[in-house]
Amino acid sequence: MLPVVKGRKAFWPTKSLSPVCGRRKGWEPHSMALLSAGALFMNRRERSGGPSNRMDGFLSLAWHGAHDGGKGRDKEIGCRVEIIRDVVGGVGRKHYL
DSSP, X not given: OOOXXXXXXXXXXXXXXXXXXXXXXXXXXXXXXXXXXXXXXXXXXXXXXXXXXXXXEEEEEEEEOOOTTXXXXXXXXXXXXXXXXXXXXXXXXXBOO
């Protein structure tokens, strides 16, 4: 299960632990996978969220290989794949790479 940011605008962990397996070495300069995704446009008064033409959705997956003495697989390799980009309001222009 991946960690969920709830009740905050952002979250940055204070310990170098993997949120999935609990092992150390979850930060620079060690190897790690990164998942980035968009979010809902929220109406705080009605406590609901949904698509909006005021935002573009996205989903990407990245690999950050270990470097500068870090540990992990596929050292010195970095890449990112945009799975979805420019999804206006959750519908419309979808680009799959």
